[in-house]
Amino acid sequence: MSTHSGLHAAEADNEEFDHTDPRLSRFDLVKEGARRDGVQLVYYAPRFPVPGTRREARVVRAVGLLFFLSGLFATAFVVAYIWWPWRYQDGSNLSKLYTPVLGVSLGLSLACLGLGFVAWGKKLLPEEIAVQDRHDGGSPADEKKLTGETMLNMVDELGIKRRPLLAKTALLGMLPLGAVAVAPLIGGLIKNPHKPDILFHTGWDPSLNSGHPIAVCREDGTKIRPEDVSIGGQMTVFPGIFNTDGDFVGASNDFADSPTLLIHLRQDDAQVLRSNLVHVPINEQNTWGNFVAYSKICTHAGCPASLYEQQTNRLLCPCHQSQFNILDNARPIFGPATRRLPMLPLTVADDGFFYAKSDYQVPVGPGFWERP
Amino acid sequence: MKKPKIDLAALPGEQATAIDDRYQIATPLRRLFNKVFPDHWSFLLGEIALYSFIVLLLTGTFLALFFDPSMEEVKYNGSYVPLQGITMSRAYETTLNLSFDVRGGLVMRQMHHWAALLFMAAIVVHMLRVFFTGAFRKPRELNWIIGISLFWLGFTEGFAGYSLPDDALSGTGLRIADAIMLSIPVVGSWVTTSLFGGEFPGMVILPRLYILHVFLLPGIILALIVVHLALLVKQKHTQWPGPGRTEHNVVGIRMFPAFSVKAGGFFMIVFAMIALLAGLFQINPIWLFGPYKASVVSAGSQPDWYVMFLDGSTRLMPAWEFRGSFFGYGHYTLPPLFWPTVVLPGLLTVLPMIYPFLEARFTKDKQAHHLLQRPRDVPTRTSLGAMAVTFYLVLLLSGGNDVIADKFDISLNAMTWMGRIGLLILPPLAYWVTHRVCLGLQQHDREVLAHGIETGIIKRLPDGRFVEVHQPLAEPDEHGHIQLEYEGWVVPKKMNRVGALKPTVRGFFRPVEDHPEEQEIEAAKHQELTSGPRR
Numbered sequence: 001m002s003t004h005s006g007l008h009a010a011e012a013d014n015e016e017f018d019h020t021d022p023r024l025s026r027f028d029l030v031k032e033g034a035r036r037d038g039v040q041l042v043y044y045a046p047r048f049p050v051p052g053t054r055r056e057a058r059v060v061r062a063v064g065l066l067f068f069l070s071g072l073f074a075t076a077f078v079v080a081y082i083w084w085p086w087r088y089q090d091g092s093n094l095s096k097l098y099t100p101v102l103g104v105s106l107g108l109s110l111a112c113l114g115l116g117f118v119a120w121g122k123k124l125l126p127e128e129i130a131v132q133d134r135h136d137g138g139s140p141a142d143e144k145k146l147t148g149e150t151m152l153n154m155v156d157e158l159g160i161k162r163r164p165l166l167a168k169t170a171l172l173g174m175l176p177l178g179a180v181a182v183a184p185l186i187g188g189l190i191k192n193p194h195k196p197d198i199l200f201h202t203g204w205d206p207s208l209n210s211g212h213p214i215a216v217c218r219e220d221g222t223k224i225r226p227e228d229v230s231i232g233g234q235m236t237v238f239p240g241i242f243n244t245d246g247d248f249v250g251a252s253n254d255f256a257d258s259p260t261l262l263i264h265l266r267q268d269d270a271q272v273l274r275s276n277l278v279h280v281p282i283n284e285q286n287t288w289g290n291f292v293a294y295s296k297i298c299t300h301a302g303c304p305a306s307l308y309e310q311q312t313n314r315l316l317c318p319c320h321q322s323q324f325n326i327l328d329n330a331r332p333i334f335g336p337a338t339r340r341l342p343m344l345p346l347t348v349a350d351d352g353f354f355y356a357k358s359d360y361q362v363p364v365g366p367g368f369w370e371r372p
Numbered sequence: 373m374k375k376p377k378i379d380l381a382a383l384p385g386e387q388a389t390a391i392d393d394r395y396q397i398a399t400p401l402r403r404l405f406n407k408v409f410p411d412h413w414s415f416l417l418g419e420i421a422l423y424s425f426i427v428l429l430l431t432g433t434f435l436a437l438f439f440d441p442s443m444e445e446v447k448y449n450g451s452y453v454p455l456q457g458i459t460m461s462r463a464y465e466t467t468l469n470l471s472f473d474v475r476g477g478l479v480m481r482q483m484h485h486w487a488a489l490l491f492m493a494a495i496v497v498h499m500l501r502v503f504f505t506g507a508f509r510k511p512r513e514l515n516w517i518i519g520i521s522l523f524w525l526g527f528t529e530g531f532a533g534y535s536l537p538d539d540a541l542s543g544t545g546l547r548i549a550d551a552i553m554l555s556i557p558v559v560g561s562w563v564t565t566s567l568f569g570g571e572f573p574g575m576v577i578l579p580r581l582y583i584l585h586v587f588l589l590p591g592i593i594l595a596l597i598v599v600h601l602a603l604l605v606k607q608k609h610t611q612w613p614g615p616g617r618t619e620h621n622v623v624g625i626r627m628f629p630a631f632s633v634k635a636g637g638f639f640m641i642v643f644a645m646i647a648l649l650a651g652l653f654q655i656n657p658i659w660l661f662g663p664y665k666a667s668v669v670s671a672g673s674q675p676d677w678y679v680m681f682l683d684g685s686t687r688l689m690p691a692w693e694f695r696g697s698f699f700g701y702g703h704y705t706l707p708p709l710f711w712p713t714v715v716l717p718g719l720l721t722v723l724p725m726i727y728p729f730l731e732a733r734f735t736k737d738k739q740a741h742h743l744l745q746r747p748r749d750v751p752t753r754t755s756l757g758a759m760a761v762t763f764y765l766v767l768l769l770s771g772g773n774d775v776i777a778d779k780f781d782i783s784l785n786a787m788t789w790m791g792r793i794g795l796l797i798l799p800p801l802a803y804w805v806t807h808r809v810c811l812g813l814q815q816h817d818r819e820v821l822a823h824g825i826e827t828g829i830i831k832r833l834p835d836g837r838f839v840e841v842h843q844p845l846a847e848p849d850e851h852g853h854i855q856l857e858y859e860g861w862v863v864p865k866k867m868n869r870v871g872a873l874k875p876t877v878r879g880f881f882r883p884v885e886d887h888p889e890e891q892e893i894e895a896a897k898h899q900e901l902t903s904g905p906r907r
Contacts, residue, residue: 037406039626042616055878081476088451088472102479103651107644114640121633128630132408132622134608136511136740193565219667236667251667252445252459253573256547259667296667301551301686301709302572303544304669318671319548320687321774321784334785336686336708338693366551367693367707368561 038133066116073109203239203255205359215240216354221248223353229264259296299339410611410624421494423642431484441582460663467537482650492678505744532585543664555710613860680771685712751810758806
């Protein structure tokens, strides 16, 4: 059926239709209403033409039962919410079932309600096929014309064409206002990454310890002697930095770029590494005995590259599987990482503890534009 | 004086009149009631996303009453014994409190997380439905673009929410997000430092993500959903081809009561599924991961599923870094992270957004379409879609390639290489296979229309040959040919589809239709009331 003829027919019929006619049934009025909305009920039949059959009673009972069950489970939820032991207790006990009981009772309650409504809609409501006109395409040509001219008239009324000065000054006035909207956002947020030069410095920078070398510490802040690390073993170490209260903060997230892996190589492996040091001249003085320390922060995306394979002398980053060869200046040998893990200049001071001779000589962590 | 009597039966009518006197609502209200919705299971997918979003708003509001995004360090002394005395951020502590010290907090947290996963999943599946059936074509291009925006907003919203608890997993995710932003040429370090308020992680990122997560992004998502649905109502839903269905009508059921009763019921069912998932399946047990520490990570760290494809692309990216000087000035680096995590998402946003216009241009089809297409009838589009889905799936699986390598005893490096090669080879292969399958299905439709349904009955001819009897779908003409046009809709291919089976007997333990006279009366009445021809 064509859209337009349908519309005209509806308009013509409106006058003939007498809504007060007592002979009209409610459904006649419904159909007339639908017709005015461009909807035609081409098929409409009750699911149960004879009221009160056993089948209908069965469906009604089933839907009723679903609603009843919904209420039952909802009550179960409230009862469990109030009286079930909910406080966390260690070990295996009823409190562990609190969340499952709540989720299941709520889920079953909602499911019964939902299924009840769907069954009501599918099994009990009259079966119908309704067809509605779709008014497609643009508006009628005259409407478009009238609206278009109205809009053009706005331009005329404002007189922008005749008074170009106004258009220009309005723009001049509003552009800076736009900047006002943006300025607080950018101005408030902006931080210079190079003042201080955070990307090039870590917690191993001696300036954090008034120029003295920073001690290599465990997670609890205790210093480490060479004999504390077994041969072939490794240890995550942190810069020995303490706050004004004397608390150890080197392992906190304030120094998220500083975690370092201290590795005690086997004699043969250490030989290999020493012969490889020439590939990276800045690393040549950085090992101490058979000990080497690499930044734990992956040069790819910054995860801790901490899965240490003792047998193959590899470090693996679990996030994107970059692999680094410990015996070759932590050269990336697989995965998306492109840069070596920086080597911490390691030394043992007269007190027998490990210290960092200086900060890392290259930036640690993921690459960035300004990185040479 | 007589006591004024309130006629209760007339009260609703009077009230309605009073309201209409003020707002003239009768006509628009009836138009809404009478609005026709076409019915097909695939039209429910978008609804799942909508309902999940409502669950997200409800549960999220509850969580916000107890959560504090502060990154200040505190010592935990809540009920969860294993973490007592551990230093952690306030955000992590309040998430633990939500899980252990707020009554019903854990089920809310789990519902929120499951609803988020379902929200994203429903968006993706809905988007596939819209793509493969051509529902994005004119006049619905804008709604398609809004849909893609909703996907990316949901993605960001989900990532922000995932970061908030400040556990070891979410902190690692945030660390990677920091590296991704760092990789942007020229401005990367400025953007990152500005957003984090200094060095990673700093003290401000969680409060900033929090306001994004609970206010800005949900507000934008809600506004876009409203526009999405308003456009749907205005343009009316698309429909499958079928008897009486044209480009100029909508065939279905009226919004009230039939459609809304079913939709309301469906909302409850979606809600129920989320509640059941939340009750029975643990999700994001942050107390097992521990608070975020820059030095701690575990093997098998996976993001939520909708982020996994980008994790996969990051894993597969070869170690290609560009270093050079910029107009002979200094030395600069373009990290490999930039391509799979900034450029790829950019492409994945722009390409689908302009796809409707590209397709219209290449097919020279400027018409408006309201009838959907079966995927087989548009082999090129379907194959392109299959190609995109394959590309996506390779990335998704690669996002968990370490777990696959572990569980199936495959070398991790082999998994990475399989992903790299698969990403290049499988999508074109998927294109070719899908194209062949589409053409095959098309041909079979025509075959059945021309020769009828294979009945499975084998007849022996007098000369000894065996032939299968076909059931024609229409009377043959005088030449013995069947002239049936393909209508763009399912062609019956089994005898059951054309009424060869007796109807099912209703009843669980015994039939409920055992009263022949009742049946007959019903049947007679039914005949009488059926005015129009049944579909």
